[in-house]
Amino acid sequence: MVLRIYDWLDRRFDLRPAMEKILIHPVPSWVNWLYCFGGITFFLFVLQVITGIFLMLYYVPSPDHAYASVSFISHDIQFGYLVRGMHHWTASLIVVMVVVHMLRVFWHGAYKNPRELNWVAGVFLFLLMMGFGFTGYLLPWDQKAYWATSVGTNIAGSAPIIGSFILKVIRGGTDLGAVTLVRFFTIHVMVLPAITVVFLVAHFLMIRRQGISRPF
Amino acid sequence: METKLPKGRETSQDHNGAGVSTEKLSRRKFLSYGIGGIATAIFAALAYPLAGYAVSPALRKQEEHWIAIGSIKDFKPGNPKKVDFSFRKHDGWTLVNQKSNVWVVAKGEGEFNIFSPKCTHLGCAYHWDDNQKKFMCPCHGGVFDITGKVLAGPPPRPLEKVSYRVQDGKLTVKGV
Numbered sequence: 001m002v003l004r005i006y007d008w009l010d011r012r013f014d015l016r017p018a019m020e021k022i023l024i025h026p027v028p029s030w031v032n033w034l035y036c037f038g039g040i041t042f043f044l045f046v047l048q049v050i051t052g053i054f055l056m057l058y059y060v061p062s063p064d065h066a067y068a069s070v071s072f073i074s075h076d077i078q079f080g081y082l083v084r085g086m087h088h089w090t091a092s093l094i095v096v097m098v099v100v101h102m103l104r105v106f107w108h109g110a111y112k113n114p115r116e117l118n119w120v121a122g123v124f125l126f127l128l129m130m131g132f133g134f135t136g137y138l139l140p141w142d143q144k145a146y147w148a149t150s151v152g153t154n155i156a157g158s159a160p161i162i163g164s165f166i167l168k169v170i171r172g173g174t175d176l177g178a179v180t181l182v183r184f185f186t187i188h189v190m191v192l193p194a195i196t197v198v199f200l201v202a203h204f205l206m207i208r209r210q211g212i213s214r215p216f
Numbered sequence: 217m218e219t220k221l222p223k224g225r226e227t228s229q230d231h232n233g234a235g236v237s238t239e240k241l242s243r244r245k246f247l248s249y250g251i252g253g254i255a256t257a258i259f260a261a262l263a264y265p266l267a268g269y270a271v272s273p274a275l276r277k278q279e280e281h282w283i284a285i286g287s288i289k290d291f292k293p294g295n296p297k298k299v300d301f302s303f304r305k306h307d308g309w310t311l312v313n314q315k316s317n318v319w320v321v322a323k324g325e326g327e328f329n330i331f332s333p334k335c336t337h338l339g340c341a342y343h344w345d346d347n348q349k350k351f352m353c354p355c356h357g358g359v360f361d362i363t364g365k366v367l368a369g370p371p372p373r374p375l376e377k378v379s380y381r382v383q384d385g386k387l388t389v390k391g392v
Contacts, residue, residue, distance in 0.1 A: 047262075054269055054270065057269075057270060065309065068310065069309050072308060072309035076309070077269055077272045077273070078268045078269060078275070079265035079266070079268045079269040080269060080272075082265050082269075083265065083266065
């Protein structure tokens with residue numbers, strides 16, 4: 001069935017050469033399981049996008065509704081605990097997998113010339129993942145969320161000279177409140193995903209172009 | 217998807233399968249079936265709970281509310297009366313004050329026709345015209361008689377009846 005649909009499209013658009021170029025991709029014979037952590041991270045990121053979209057079906061980023069809507073997802077919606085649980089645990093797992101991926105690349109010296117830029121793109125992706133973690137942590141609007149964000153933004157505020165201004169920009173005012181919650185939400189679901197996609201595409205194009213580096 | 221291999225990389229056949237069977241599962245085929253199977257399993261394991269999660273509110277049982285709207289002596293036959301009331305109900309994760317009303321038509325001897333306030337055409341609010349003795353809907357000209365039967369206009373069904381109870385001379389209706 002799928003093959004017949006593919007054939008039908010292929011007769012019209014001549015997809016085969018392009019698909020073969022993309023999918024038939026010889027990999028060096030010395031590549032082993034240590035090379036799968038980047039792929040796992042990407043898989044987990046896709047999972048976050050899917051579960052995140054589903055969480056948005058019920059979540060409301062307002063101090064009046066955030067906690068109640070999250071609790072509604074967990075307790076009243078079928079499989080809500082599962083979808084929220086996947087988003088929660090996958091978030092931690094991504095950070096673990098990013099670090100393992102980075103360690104492998106570092107250990108094998110894969111960041112060296114000519115792949116410096118791909119390492120840089122990877123570091124940006126790491127920072128973006130931390131951004132997802134920091135902004136997503138506030139969204140349940142419980143005590144842990146509130147005080148963790150209070151501490152986190154105060155750290156940013158401790159920078160010399162411009163610290164207090166940065167603090168106000170991040171919080172959207174002096175206090176941590178409704179404005180903070182909406183901007184963290186917007187950054188979490190719109191801004192960071194858009195930037196991440198750009199860096200992911202760059203990361204993948206570069207590895208495809210340069211090939212997997214030989215260890216050491 | 218069908219894939220084409222560069223010449224010389226076709227696998228295993230040369231080692232032990234030669235001459236025994238012409239239809240041997242190549243290593244590549246085996247792996248692509250394996251990957252396809254695992255991908256399908258992951259997709260199914262995700263799709264089932266996600267679908268349940270998305271449609272879950274539609275499968276909920278509607279809450280029942282019974283509202284006392286007065287004594288049966290308040291209503292006289294041939295004289296439909298609109299009764300406004302409000303009740304607390306759940307709206308998602310919030311508790312809201314739902315305002316609503318019903319049209320009460322006494323039939324005598326403790327029997328009633330209680331009509332939902334929405335026209336059966338597209339849900340507009342209708343009113344009782346005391347001169348013509350008819351229920352009139354202003355939106356698209358739906359007209360109903362005192363028993364809720366359609367007399368004119370586009371409504372496809374008679375007025376919808378609301379469940380009620382009479383206890384100790386008090387009238388209670390099901391809130392919607």
